[in-house]
Amino acid sequence: MSELTAVSVTVSAVDKFREFLLTKGMRLTSERETVITAVYATHEHFDADLWVAKLERRKGAPRASRSTVYRTLRLLEEAGLIRKVARANDREVYEHDYGYPQHDHLICKKCGEMTEFPNEAIAEVLEKVAAEHGFRMSGHRLEVDGICAVCSRPPQRVHRKLDMI
Amino acid sequence: MSELTAVSVTVSAVDKFREFLLTKGMRLTSERETVITAVYATHEHFDADLWVAKLERRKGAPRASRSTVYRTLRLLEEAGLIRKVARANDREVYEHDYGYPQHDHLICKKCGEMTEFPNEAIAEVLEKVAAEHGFRMSGHRLEVDGICAVCSRPPQRVHRKLDMI
DNA sequence: CTACGTGCAAAGCTTTTGCATGGAA
DNA sequence: TTCCATGCAAAAGCTTTGCACGTAG
Secondary structure, eight states: OOHHHHHHHHOOHHHHHHHHHHHTTOOOOHHHHHHHHHHTTSOOOEEHHHHHHHHHSOOSSOOOOHHHHHHHHHHHHHTTSEEEEEEETTEEEEEEOSSSOOEEEEEETTTOOEEEEEOHHHHHHHHHHHHHTTOEEEEEEEEEEEEOHHHHSOOOGGGGGGGGO | OOHHHHHHHHOOHHHHHHHHHHHTTOOOOHHHHHHHHHHTTSOOOEEHHHHHHHHHSOOSSOOOOHHHHHHHHHHHHHTTSEEEEEEETTEEEEEEOSSSOOEEEEEETTTOOEEEEEOHHHHHHHHHHHHHTTOEEEEEEEEEEEEOHHHHSOOOGGGGGGGGO
């Protein structure tokens, strides 16, 4: 295995971010590192306010202000490390866009649950469409909405047992 | 051709809106009619502010206030007459969702141009995915971004003719 | 010493809402 | 008369920005 291959496979999100910043003459400050570390700690969907709430008033640990969180999220998006996947409660919802298989989402209008599903078939179709239009595709955002399996089941009353109360 | 078929095919957007409002105990006021007429006058994409600007200060013609435009657009969406297709300049972009073939959009990051393309293939894939998840799909929104054919061509200088100036 | 970053508070924007007035059934 | 609607202005809520102060190189 060549060193080049090894590197390209094992570059961490933080490293990728640092490289990205370098090309723009920017620095990987501790605040920026705090944000990306937090964001990449789990694979959950998140919005800006989630991290503002957690990082802004943090004591005894690296923190980051509201402005910095917003500014860093924008950088992470530019760097291709996260992407906007939907909008909920008037907020942009992000997720990792690096080291995670491509997928899209079913979004339940009732409970808000977002279910991921792999999108190879869709990606294929889009490649073809883009080619036909001479369009240089860089990504896509697909939100499928409707009612999820749980919410579309009738009330059910849990076998009427609760009626005994 | 049965009368039912004839009707279902020929119902205008305004009629469909009136029916929708009736089922909700609401009225087709002249303001609401002004908005839907304006919106359905062309097949262009639009955002709320476009119609606010045109209808709010209109003189000698039916007008509608900012509030009414927003409120009516929401109703039109609920009625299935328009749908949000993208977001541009922090505004929701709408288009007709009735009497117009299903499609999605290629969105150029440089010039903002939105190119429509038919989406039967994608719809098929989504039907299958939804079925597998017991998800009752009601619609979707697919934004494909990248650089359009025009913008990805190098500067070109229009055959150098302009250099003569 | 210079340039880049941060934090704070204030501003910006789109979209929603409270409320008094008006009008249709 | 009784709702339903409108218009206005103000509110709401997310995101961005101006500015002064720090700090890495």
